[in-house]
Amino acid sequence: MRLRMWASWLAGSAAALLLAACGGGGGGSAPAAPASGGTTTPLTYSAKMSVTSGEVGVGRTLTISALAVDSNGVDVSGNTTFDWTSTDSAVATVTPSSGTPGSAVVRGVAPGTTTVQVAATVRGSDNTTVQLPPQSATITVVPASALSYTLSMPATSLSMSDGQELPVKVTLLDSNGSDVSASVSNWAWSSSGTAVQVTASQNSATLKASNGSPTTAATASVSVSVTAPDGHALSGVIAVTVQKNGAAAYRVVTTKGGREVNALQVFSNRPDTFSARVLRHDGQDVTADFDGSWSYTASSATLSATEAAGTHDATVRTSLAGDTGPVQGSLTVTAVSSKLGERRSATLTVTENPLWALVGDNQDPITLLLLAPTPVEVTARMKHLGEDAQFTACRDWAWSSTGPVSLSPSMVMLPNQVRASGTGPGDFTITATCTAVADNTPLKLVFYGTVK
Numbered sequence: 001m002r003l004r005m006w007a008s009w010l011a012g013s014a015a016a017l018l019l020a021a022c023g024g025g026g027g028g029s030a031p032a033a034p035a036s037g038g039t040t041t042p043l044t045y046s047a048k049m050s051v052t053s054g055e056v057g058v059g060r061t062l063t064i065s066a067l068a069v070d071s072n073g074v075d076v077s078g079n080t081t082f083d084w085t086s087t088d089s090a091v092a093t094v095t096p097s098s099g100t101p102g103s104a105v106v107r108g109v110a111p112g113t114t115t116v117q118v119a120a121t122v123r124g125s126d127n128t129t130v131q132l133p134p135q136s137a138t139i140t141v142v143p144a145s146a147l148s149y150t151l152s153m154p155a156t157s158l159s160m161s162d163g164q165e166l167p168v169k170v171t172l173l174d175s176n177g178s179d180v181s182a183s184v185s186n187w188a189w190s191s192s193g194t195a196v197q198v199t200a201s202q203n204s205a206t207l208k209a210s211n212g213s214p215t216t217a218a219t220a221s222v223s224v225s226v227t228a229p230d231g232h233a234l235s236g237v238i239a240v241t242v243q244k245n246g247a248a249a250y251r252v253v254t255t256k257g258g259r260e261v262n263a264l265q266v267f268s269n270r271p272d273t274f275s276a277r278v279l280r281h282d283g284q285d286v287t288a289d290f291d292g293s294w295s296y297t298a299s300s301a302t303l304s305a306t307e308a309a310g311t312h313d314a315t316v317r318t319s320l321a322g323d324t325g326p327v328q329g330s331l332t333v334t335a336v337s338s339k340l341g342e343r344r345s346a347t348l349t350v351t352e353n354p355l356w357a358l359v360g361d362n363q364d365p366i367t368l369l370l371l372a373p374t375p376v377e378v379t380a381r382m383k384h385l386g387e388d389a390q391f392t393a394c395r396d397w398a399w400s401s402t403g404p405v406s407l408s409p410s411m412v413m414l415p416n417q418v419r420a421s422g423t424g425p426g427d428f429t430i431t432a433t434c435t436a437v438a439d440n441t442p443l444k445l446v447f448y449g450t451v452k
Contacts, residue, residue: 044071047120047132050156056108058144063299063330066102066118073217073241077101081121088114097299108141148175149228152349157239159249160209161281177265177351193220211242218242249281252346257364263349268386271317292336300329318352322387325353353386358445366449368422375419380432391416394434403428422451
């Protein structure tokens with residue numbers, strides 16, 4: 001998912017540009033701007049891609065992004081032109097997406113492998129332009145009948161403060177939008193510099209920032225990779241800026257039912273919802289300080305989001321017709337603060353009309369009461385390309401739980417239903433699994449709840 005560090009273009013800066021690409025490369029330069037004391041302090045720049053290896057099915061799409069940042073951690077993508085190319089357009093094409101600088105949509109054409117490249121050209125305040133070396137990603141296209149896999153990143157870029165520890169989670173999604181992160185174990189994390197230390201377990205990691213300088217920011221790239229269940233390698237990058245010592249850092253957090261999420265499923269007759277807020281590096285909720293306009297930009301023409309008046313609660317819809325899909329894309333939330341002079345973003349991966357999916361009709365989160373221990377019926381419903389399907393379209397139904405909850409058969413003894421009862425106070429999960437009869441696709445749905 002992609003959290004951009006937008007900030008105002010530094011007034012009077014960028015008269016000198018020393019450009020360096022992530023992982024090396026050349027660049028160009030322009031006359032340097034004088035700093036205090038008559039010296040010159042040239043900025044350095046880097047370009048990064050969110051995906052360095054990815055996968056997409058024939059006829060399906062994959063949203064990828066690039067950004068340009070300066071050595072102070074300022075995202076200068078708004079002053080940058082991104083030129084995208086595919087080395088083999090017979091395998092996959094790439095098209096810039098409107099509304100979000102640096103975002104592009106890759107569409108699978110035929111099985112095979114191609115390289116998607118982006119060349120970033122930065123324009124300075126004096127209209128001088130310099131091109132950064134191209135960045136590239138290896139894209140594998142699989143047959144339309146096969147499941148494809150995507151890394152849903154929590155952010156393309158993050159802003160952190162010295163000493164801050166930030167938990168992050170990367171989600172491995174299949175083309176139905178199902179979380180299959182637990183099905184693989186070969187997750188690998190790394191950091192390109194000492195500004196960020198990474199402690200990881202599977203698809204979760206804790207980033208620890210370090211920068212004692214009172215005058216300059218420090219940067220590092222955090223990389224994560226995994227081999228998908230079909231054997232193809234997937235990898236992504238998070239660009240991290242550690243602000244100068246004492247400076248605040250902000251990030252947009254997207255939640256559903258009180259939990260952080262970076263992926264959603266929406267259906268032609270069933271929208272989904274989420275909430276967005278802004279947290280400071282110390283965990284303080286500073287959403288009220290982001291008093292400017294909030295925007296929701298989708299990479300798919302059939303995806304839209306509307307915000308409830310007076311809130312930052314959004315409803316996400318697809319205009320795809322029933323029996324049409326799936327389409328997998330992104331939705332970027334951008335929050336602006338005129339008070340702080342800040343602009344921050346987060347991105348969710350959204351799957352429209354999955355081929356197969358399980359959905360629940362229960363309140364999220366489910367609430368069970370100990371003082372009135374009445375069992376609650378929990379139901380998992382089948383969806384096929386956005387339309388309702390019979391539970392018999394899935395076989396081998398199984399239910400499990402964690403936390404203070406017990407499960408028993410439903411009143412009507414259907415395999416896609418259980419009765420849940422609280423056994424003590426606390427949080428719990430209930431998981432339903434089954435396998436689609438038509439093509440043996442494994443499906444899973446997790447219900448979250450609390451016992452009071």
